[in-house]
Amino acid sequence: MNGELVGWDDANVHVLSHALHYGTSVFEGIRAYATDKGPAVFRLDEHMERLVNGCKAYQIPLDYSASELANAAKDVIRSNELPAAYIRPIAFRGLGAIGLNPTNARVEVIIAAWEWGAYLGEEALRNGISIGVSSWRRIDQQSLLPGSKGGGAYLNSILARLEAEAGGFDEALLLNDQGFLAEGSGENLFLIRDGVVYTPPSFSGVLPGITRHSVATLLRESGIEVIETSLTRSDAYAAEEAFFTGTAAEVTPIRMIDHRPVGDGKPGPITQQAQTMYMEAVTGKNADHTDWLTIV
Numbered sequence: 001m002n003g004e005l006v007g008w009d010d011a012n013v014h015v016l017s018h019a020l021h022y023g024t025s026v027f028e029g030i031r032a033y034a035t036d037k038g039p040a041v042f043r044l045d046e047h048m049e050r051l052v053n054g055c056k057a058y059q060i061p062l063d064y065s066a067s068e069l070a071n072a073a074k075d076v077i078r079s080n081e082l083p084a085a086y087i088r089p090i091a092f093r094g095l096g097a098i099g100l101n102p103t104n105a106r107v108e109v110i111i112a113a114w115e116w117g118a119y120l121g122e123e124a125l126r127n128g129i130s131i132g133v134s135s136w137r138r139i140d141q142q143s144l145l146p147g148s149k150g151g152g153a154y155l156n157s158i159l160a161r162l163e164a165e166a167g168g169f170d171e172a173l174l175l176n177d178q179g180f181l182a183e184g185s186g187e188n189l190f191l192i193r194d195g196v197v198y199t200p201p202s203f204s205g206v207l208p209g210i211t212r213h214s215v216a217t218l219l220r221e222s223g224i225e226v227i228e229t230s231l232t233r234s235d236a237y238a239a240e241e242a243f244f245t246g247t248a249a250e251v252t253p254i255r256m257i258d259h260r261p262v263g264d265g266k267p268g269p270i271t272q273q274a275q276t277m278y279m280e281a282v283t284g285k286n287a288d289h290t291d292w293l294t295i296v
């Protein structure tokens with residue numbers, strides 16, 4: 001916390017922290033996995049670079065570089081003796097200003113880590129989830145920055161997630177302002193048809209996910225075509241396979257979209273392959289991608 005290792009009970013902020021009132025924060029979600037060489041963080045530098053870029057975009061001045069933040073994340077895992085972890089860095093506007101100009105609010109940076117199992121449950125990873133198109137639209141680039149993980153922007157995801165669960169779905173699928181498919185509340189979307197994999201492009205308002213990039217790379221390397229293009233609700237209903245990707249969600253198969261089974265309602269072969277390849281890469285079992293791992 002602000003450059004020091006601080007115990008759980010002492011890691012507190014003031015009630016008049018700017019971010020608590022206005023969502024003036026940028027955060028990351030990163031995972032470390034147990035490997036033969038001990039805990040290894042997956043694509044640590046890319047995550048910290050996205051954090052630094054998000055702070056720049058939302059004008060939150062940072063005293064730390066991406067590589068300093070990466071080293072601090074390693075310290076947090078080491079000092080907690082975590083074999084595997086979910087790592088949550090956040091930079092936010094703290095005490096010093098109430099009112100919409102945050103300039104005088106000091107910037108605080110914390111990195112927390114804890115063990116966090118399957119985001120949507122083990123069952124979700126095995127058999128897939130049921131999702132529903134949300135009545136809420138994904139935040140648009142004319143109002144916010146969909147490519148950054150700004151804290152306040154997640155109220156959009158939270159509205160969609162609560163609505164989805166109240167409606168009996170496991171997760172939401174948000175459309176963008178033009179009605180094209182965007183993403184889940186905290187996951188990128190992939191659809192498969194005739195052996196080709198499709199995912200919405202970043203200009204559709206999705207967060208350009210690091211898991212999305214990793215999975216697309218692994219699929220392409222295994223000879224499968226991956227196309228970034230605008231997708232419609234019809235494409236979702238016609239898909240033979242579908243899955244979500246995210247640091248927390250990893251590769252989660254989708255078995256139903258708006259009560260319509262995806263394919264035969266079971267995770268299909270390309271989805272399973274993507275899941276296997278991803279888990280191999282994050283646990284150091286893909287010799288071509290050990291560069292994606294930072295050994296703690």
Ligand code: PPE
Nearest residue numbers: 029185186187188207209210211246247248
């Ligand atoms: N879209 C959104 C909106 C999103 O929040 C995430 C990550 C992704 C896509 C996938 O991005 P990436 O992790 O780089 O592959 N969501 C994070 C937060 C989840 C949470 O509940 O908090 C995560 O997966 O860590």
